[in-house]
Amino acid sequence: MxxxxxxxxxxxxxxxxxxxxxxxxxxxxxxxxxxxxxxxxxxxxxxxxxxxxxxxxxxxxxxxxxxxxxxxxxxxxxxxxxxxxxxRNIYGTSELGSVAVSCDNHRAMHIIESFFEVEIFRDGKVVQDGQIGEVVITDLTNTAMPLIRYKVGDVGRILQDACACGRNTKRLEILGRVQETLVRSGHWVTASEIGNIAYSDRGVSNFRLDQISTNHFELQIVPSFFGVSPDVDSIRSRMEDLLSVGGTEPTKITPRILPFVQPEPNGKYLTCRLRPSAWVQ
Structure with missing residues (x-):
């Protein structure tokens, strides 16, 4: 029980x-x-x-x-x-319920294909498997309030290669929220990419990247609570390289060490906080 x-x-x-x-x-x-x-x-x-x-x-x-x-x-x-x-991980929303679940493979989650059709859109069109875009879901069983190509506000991609666990369903990899995604000269930089740089340093317990202007960001880092110091210069350099992809001007990141990062009103923490002009449309 x-x-x-x-x-x-x-x-x-x-x-x-x-x-x-x-x-x-x-x-x-x-x-x-x-x-x-x-x-x-x-x-x-x-x-x-x-x-x-x-x-x-x-x-x-x-x-x-x-x-x-x-x-x-x-x-x-x-x-x-x-x-x-x-x-383990489960992906879903309050409107749809559980849409995909993980297996021993940590990279992506298996879509419950008998209940949902999951597509990835970019610039108003469905993209090929493996490409990054906005997650759009159709509920195949909800006849009371059908949700057709419902934009859930997340960014991800569909993986259709064989999974080591033996299941042959499509897999969904979630890479962050739409409002946390930066478009840099047509290239999408996701919250997952930014987070992987920050949290690969064991001296980081929390962080947030705030956009100040088109090519200027402030990186707020909360050091480890357990005495490990972050390599701020390395984190900044790697993020600047990531955000400078295809750009004509260099990206500048100003780091700040803070005792804590303020969560959102719902208690959740954002990876990036962007001005509206930088949001993915």
Whole structure:
């Protein structure tokens, strides 16, 4: 018989307070001994590295599953390494329900093709598999309120190559939100690409890239809560190279070290915060 418990959210405005909150959260987890832990991606990162630093036992935990935000590959790799467990993912929306689910392959999720038709659009047209664009979904079973080519606000791509798990359904890779995606000289730079650079540095516990003007960005970095310093120059250089693709002018990124990054009103954290002129249309 399965039981579900909902734990309090984490407030990262103070490193010392966050440490106390994580200690309390792990105490609750030790009492409840869950098989599966679901949380915002940043919560999973903080909790997993807190556990690794303090050797908190979690042998009862088998899987962790992010939700409510982009979980890029480098972030999830750090979670798996710190906790010693596997990650799984489910993609869906409140309007549609679960649309795709992951397997042992961490890269993409298998589309539930009997329930949904998933397409990728760019410039008003369907793109070929493997190309990046806006995720558009048609619900094949909802006859009460049909949703046909419904724009869910996410960016991704469809992978149709054979999956190592043996399933032959199409797979969906989510790469971020539309409003977090930058178009640089016709090239789409996704939140996933930006996040993979930041979270590949173990000295980064959270970050956000704010656009100041067309070629000027501010990179807000929250250092690790556990004494690891980020290589700010390397992160800045790699992001500048990424954002300068096809550009005629160099991209400038100004880094700032902050004690915390303010979440959105719904509690979620954005990878990029852009001015309207930079949004994907």
């Amino acid at each position: 399965f039981k579900q418990d909902i734990l309090p959210p984490l407030d990262a405005r103070s490193a010392s307070d966050l440490s106390k909150q994580m200690e309390e959260t792990w105490g609750l987890l030790e009492t409840g001994r869950p098989y599966l832990l679901r949380a915002f991606p940043q919560y999973l990162l903080w909790l997993s590295e807190y556990k690794a630093q303090r050797s908190v036992g979690s042998h009862y935990l088998k899987y962790v599953m992010p939700y409510g935000g982009l979980a890029c590959d480098s972030l999830l790799s750090r979670v798996r390494s710190a906790l010693g467990v596997e990650t």
